[in-house]
Amino acid sequence: MADDLAMMPAHALARLFKKRKASPVEATKAALARIKTFNPVLNCMQHVDADSALKQARASEKRWSKGKPIGPLDGVPTTIKDMVQTRGMPTRMGSAAIAADGPWDTDAPAAARLREAGTVLVGKTTSPEYGWKGVTDSKLFGITRNPWDIHKTPGGSSGGGTAAAAVGIGNIAIGTDGAGSVRIPCSFTGLFGLKPTFARVPLYPPSTQGTLSNAGPMTRTVRDAALMMNVIARPDPRDWYSIPTDDAEDYLKGLKKGVKGLRIAYSPDLGFVEKDKIDPEVAQSVANAAKTFKKLGAKVVEASPKLNGLDPRDIENVHWTSNFSVLIKGFAPEKQALMDPGLLRAAEHGSRHSLEAFIRAGHQRVQLGVIFNQFFQDYDLLLTPTMPMPAFNVGEPAAWGGDGLDIGWTPFTLTFNLTRHPAATMPCGTTKAGLPIGLQIVGPHYADARILRAAHAFEETMPIPPPPMALGS
């Protein structure tokens, strides 16, 4: 029983807590037990604080027993990515150049909101250094592995969080996404993940990646992501981008309304991704998912925006390598020596962009945003593959044999970091080799709730399966 609690959706845990059929302490113990079982294999936890977790759980248990829980996430074991500052736990950005001593006295907005909501913060999950790549390994923690196949990467940069959530280390997880870092690992490990509309979930301290960066939920059910959004999508004065204070959307409202009548564009290539680069099994699963939406009553048409020669990959590459070049300058040479050579190469590459190239990339980013905004005047949602490929072998810095300097191998996700549109990934099948495939669902700005609603409708036709490893087989 206790072990089942680890794999239970957060929304189901709350029901058990309410009926006194389970307690936050039991749930936390289940998560801690799973850390013992799986972390040695997966290497997904940067930091675990069992004592603190149990203390938080006992406090939550008291609230539930008095019939006064803070909310539906009270007592739910939660993990937080190593890029999100958390009071009392080291946040090392996956970097050996960041000392472990702290002081760790700040909660980033998402951590603060989750703590206020009574969740049990179990530990911090691994990330590549400063989230610089789409796989999860670092000089600091080594290689994080995919629970569906431990020879594969869980993706990145929130790969620690997704590996953990997939096997029940925490019922919900927080990741960050600057080019796809929530959606890539959720796709590779078969989870739901949402990159909200830019600034809907506040960030602090400001990210190296500026307006490309977002924090978002990574969960095993869509409803759990909605519950998390109700907590974390609240303004915080420390984020000078965070959107209006009257933004108090209830993400559960309308979650079950379905997709009937919605105008949905299905774009297998987003208008720029070379067809031969898309794995046929991925393409087929996503095409099938589009058909499912048709059956559910949506008006699905195949359509792609015309990008007028813009290539989102080129635009993103200039932005993120430039940003890293400035980040690295903040470290003394002896600290730089501790850093991932790949990150240093990316930064060096970034320092070579001319001002003209950088500003041009900024303007192209805006043009791209305008194109997608106009596209969304005709469509309520857009479906694409999340990734062109399923998870690949650990030890590679990028797919297709890339060196990591070009993040063009995740073309579908990075486009919406540039345009700031909300985008989620939803598991839509597995390959013959048994690896999960992700469907990306994108919406107009601020239509985060509509994306959750569509994903929920799809989930009812195809519930998210756990990796066999998590079932203890």
Added chain:
Amino acid sequence: MKSDLTQASAAELSALYRKGKASPVEALKAILARAEKINPTLNALCLIDAEPALKQAAASERRWKNGAALSALDGVPVSVKELVRVKGWPTLMGSKAVDPHQPWDEEAPSVRRLREAGAVIFAQSTSPEFGHKGVTDSPLRGVTRNPWNLDKTSGGSSGGAAAAVAARLGPLAVGTDGGGSIRLPASLCGIVGHKATFGRIAAWPPSVNGDLSNTGPMTRTVEDSALMMNVIAKADGRDPTSLPPDDTDYVKKIDGKLKKLKIGLVLKFGDHDLDPEVSALVTKAAKTFQKLGCDVEEATPDLGGVDGRKTFVIHWLCFVQRVLQMFPSERHQLLDPTLLAMARDGAKYSSADLVAAMADRRTLSLGWNRFFERYDLLLCPTVAVAAFDTGKMAPDQADGTPNQRWSPYTYHFNLSRHPSASVPCGLTRAGLPVGLMVTSGHYRDALVLRAAHHYQRAAPLKMPALPAT
């Protein structure tokens, strides 16, 4: 006997139309007649499109007669800065380098909203080339003058708009503000200008100045700015940085209570000169807020040690250098020499300089966010000086060299994206207007306008017939 309709605010015009005491055609004709007389001297309007405007006014007149007015701004004349697109008008950006032979068939969101609301779009106002400086002159248009004193600049870059509104060439103008270009000329010309929270008012096409740039209202009364906000503060599919739509009724909100607001007064933003007359008028304005029931104290923002001016200048010059790529080099000689010099300075920066400035921008903005956690409003001067002589980019210091830090306030809130308005707070002994800047936390545009409205009612600036002769 009808009163002089050029004197009326938009709200007053609207009331007269409703009661049938004046018509949109009469109002427009009065303004056109006045423009014919004084615009050649002021050089505030570079295009007056009388015939189509009279047609719009006549259509509006019929709507008012039929009780079918489209909005409170139906039939109210409005001018549009030449950086903002109006269908059918060449939008030359004050530049000889821009090809006038283009279709000019699409309209900026703000203009489209005003047209939908029935406003009469009658004239285009001058701007320095691409709005690159804080005074208004260009090789294409010549010098725009300040109606309070024709030897003085009207400020910039929305200097044409500010001069027109002050001289009663239309009660409303659309301006743009990338570093202070609405508030600065509003201050120098004794009118009201509001730079909204970034994204609140949609814009298109995307500005060269990226997310420093804002479109906004310029009016003689705060109430008129609120009326314009009700129309133009809308999202538009063409602007990917639009904020989620909210249905704030700014007119309704400006009357709300002012009492017990916590206000921080900051007279200086660092190491720069402040004209003692400006300082005294702004301090006096702060006392007025105290009398209005607010809790005012002198405050010091903690901006994390960031040099705001340097941060802004790097952003600005890097954006401006883009004109070098927009035009083939043989056309560069057509550009304003001051623009060309700025662009060449900008081209000397590296991308790393800009990315580092962007990081500084985040730190500075965070500092202001924290300030607005403590204070509902910030009061400060809009500009450190009153209007200075035309033909200069900056006023002279005592030693005769240019004072490069004459406008150290406005750009902070382009960097930080906070809503910020300028409202007149008095005249210098030489009879030149001074502006008080009212700024608040993100999305609190209605509060900014409410505070400015209460202040303007408590301390109205008596406007003489302008231009002064």
